[in-house]
Amino acid sequence: MTGLLPEGANLRFEGLDQPLQILRALGGGTQGQVYAVDCGGEQLALKWYLPACLARDPQLPRRLRQSIALGAPNGDFLWPLALLEPTAASRPLIRHPKAGFGYLMALRPAGFVGAHQHAGGQLEISLQNVLRACFHLADGFHHLHLKGLCYKDISLGNLFLEPSSGRVLICDNDNVDIDGQGGGSVLGTPGFMAPEVLLKQAKPGASSDLFSLAVLIFRLITRHDPFRGQRELAIRCLDEPARRRLYGEEALFIFDPNDPGNRPHPEEHAAAVVTWPIYPRPLQQLFEQCFGPGLRHPDQRPLTGQWTQQLSRCLDQRQLCPHCGQETFPAPAAPGACWQCGTPLPPPLQLQLAHGRVTAAAGNELHRHHAEPWAPITLDQPLARLVSHPEDPQLLGLQNLSGETWQGELIHGQTIDLAPGKTCNLAALQQLRSDAGPITVLRP
Amino acid sequence: MPFPNVRLSNRPLHFIYLCDCSGSMAAQGKMQALNQAIRQSLPGMAEVARENPEARVLVRALRFADRAEWHLEQPTPVDHLQWRDLEAGGITAMGEALERLAGVLQSPPMEERALPPVLVLISDGQPTDDFETGLATLMRQPWAQKAVRLAIALGHDADLEVLQQFIGPEPPGGGRSPRRPLQASNATSLAQYIQWASTAVVGAASMPASQVQGATSGGNIPLPDLPPTVLDPTDDVGPLVW
Numbered sequence: 001m002t003g004l005l006p007e008g009a010n011l012r013f014e015g016l017d018q019p020l021q022i023l024r025a026l027g028g029g030t031q032g033q034v035y036a037v038d039c040g041g042e043q044l045a046l047k048w049y050l051p052a053c054l055a056r057d058p059q060l061p062r063r064l065r066q067s068i069a070l071g072a073p074n075g076d077f078l079w080p081l082a083l084l085e086p087t088a089a090s091r092p093l094i095r096h097p098k099a100g101f102g103y104l105m106a107l108r109p110a111g112f113v114g115a116h117q118h119a120g121g122q123l124e125i126s127l128q129n130v131l132r133a134c135f136h137l138a139d140g141f142h143h144l145h146l147k148g149l150c151y152k153d154i155s156l157g158n159l160f161l162e163p164s165s166g167r168v169l170i171c172d173n174d175n176v177d178i179d180g181q182g183g184g185s186v187l188g189t190p191g192f193m194a195p196e197v198l199l200k201q202a203k204p205g206a207s208s209d210l211f212s213l214a215v216l217i218f219r220l221i222t223r224h225d226p227f228r229g230q231r232e233l234a235i236r237c238l239d240e241p242a243r244r245r246l247y248g249e250e251a252l253f254i255f256d257p258n259d260p261g262n263r264p265h266p267e268e269h270a271a272a273v274v275t276w277p278i279y280p281r282p283l284q285q286l287f288e289q290c291f292g293p294g295l296r297h298p299d300q301r302p303l304t305g306q307w308t309q310q311l312s313r314c315l316d317q318r319q320l321c322p323h324c325g326q327e328t329f330p331a332p333a334a335p336g337a338c339w340q341c342g343t344p345l346p347p348p349l350q351l352q353l354a355h356g357r358v359t360a361a362a363g364n365e366l367h368r369h370h371a372e373p374w375a376p377i378t379l380d381q382p383l384a385r386l387v388s389h390p391e392d393p394q395l396l397g398l399q400n401l402s403g404e405t406w407q408g409e410l411i412h413g414q415t416i417d418l419a420p421g422k423t424c425n426l427a428a429l430q431q432l433r434s435d436a437g438p439i440t441v442l443r444p
Numbered sequence: 445m446p447f448p449n450v451r452l453s454n455r456p457l458h459f460i461y462l463c464d465c466s467g468s469m470a471a472q473g474k475m476q477a478l479n480q481a482i483r484q485s486l487p488g489m490a491e492v493a494r495e496n497p498e499a500r501v502l503v504r505a506l507r508f509a510d511r512a513e514w515h516l517e518q519p520t521p522v523d524h525l526q527w528r529d530l531e532a533g534g535i536t537a538m539g540e541a542l543e544r545l546a547g548v549l550q551s552p553p554m555e556e557r558a559l560p561p562v563l564v565l566i567s568d569g570q571p572t573d574d575f576e577t578g579l580a581t582l583m584r585q586p587w588a589q590k591a592v593r594l595a596i597a598l599g600h601d602a603d604l605e606v607l608q609q610f611i612g613p614e615p616p617g618g619g620r621s622p623r624r625p626l627q628a629s630n631a632t633s634l635a636q637y638i639q640w641a642s643t644a645v646v647g648a649a650s651m652p653a654s655q656v657q658g659a660t661s662g663g664n665i666p667l668p669d670l671p672p673t674v675l676d677p678t679d680d681v682g683p684l685v686w
Binding site for chain 1: 586
């Protein structure tokens, strides 16, 4: 890559007390280039725009200033921290006749990989962490929309995820604007754009974000595309006009409950056929709503809060197949059979809290929103986690992740203390009295 | 348990170089510069291929001098590609090259379903055979019509008119455009254009990129911006290689 900024040099910017040392180029795209920089001992990322970008999108600096002033919606965004314009002395060091401008943001931590790697099947990740990533994505958009902002261009290309935890980072926040302010120039990415934006009938905004969000969640949980079924097979050359038909003019959800005209092909679209049955009906119904009535009626698209609610419920009913060990997400009242091996799933042990119920499976977590009616749904600070005994994986226990000691009542009437960090065997447990209220073991 | 071992089905994306290997390419290191530019572009191209789950990028190369022949005949996944040097010598059978190209763009051997092929014609001179007939044969193939056709003019003797015919109708207005021949006057700009074609254009043809209003339109694939003309400290001393 031919760099716009000289690596190794110290550049000064207006309004910044100390110079930034350009450490190395991290990547480049059609918009500009990203560099690792040192800012007084702290390593940050600097995105530098190609001057053509500003010519095409004159509102860009205004949007960036606005976002910087408003602050990040939550920690899941690599949000702009400062807008940078070079000082007169530094301008000649920039390898372009028009020096341009850029912004500072945090560096993407190691361990986060591009979501396209998951879509391409190159990533080892559990179903639980894929669902967590979808939750964090929907939750990030929830906070963004609550601030009155919209993102406009979410796709696989600007999402990063950490396979070991399901944490996400939403990047490229430079199109973010106050919803309804039609000043920007971005339209979105074909395949993710809402039909009304793709067909140039509307500008992107919060309601088109809801469509793109649903596409992205679908692509993450199925590794397939919601509109690629039989109709894709009829397309020989998949180019722009073909995409406009597939995702706009003639869009039909592959699992549309009323119109089977675009069902996935069992071999060509195996990913959709294998993965769709994994997920519970209420989650499937959100996609049916968004890609059915919501396709042409933006006001009928599920909201971010509905996604976080159904994704967290899906995580709550995660159950491991006793035969093959695979993760399944059945309704506890009627677990059915394992989607992978077909073994009938037993009715699960569950933990009942005041406002929620969680299936007892190693890795599942109890949260404050299970105990308190007004607690926001979050996965960030679990109260307790279900864990297997390190020597005997058959033994399932509940680990106290709070800072308080809990009291346990066993089935024979004994009581125990469960100090922070300690785990009690569920086989003997009747009820725990936690600082968030009672946790009762429900046996099938 | 890991996520099930499934993925979005992908389509082949055929990327074909058509390289002028006439005698004039031997002058001033042009042939070596082209070999270097292609070789240097491969890691970036492989990275784009990896990042595009929807595409299977397959590379071929056709050389033309006295005759047109395949230099790399087997469609080769880019991460398996070892570039063998092209050698210069002979005249410029560009028309024959387009006929040979037409042969592989008919179905079969073309797959029934694919992404738009990317065809890159690189030349430093004028065709010495029947270019018009070759182009007509090529353009009768639906896959050639759907293809992203790019041309790079090496040095100042390239026939820009012929290259424009290969690309298609000239876009209105002036200035640099991916739908005009890209004029590489030195090794640095040649390398930049080869890199742009093998990364940004491959990306655009395989997985649609973020779109903005008023971007380069026309054709069935919106083409990415050309690489910026970066101020190179060596620019002041004139062409390095020819």
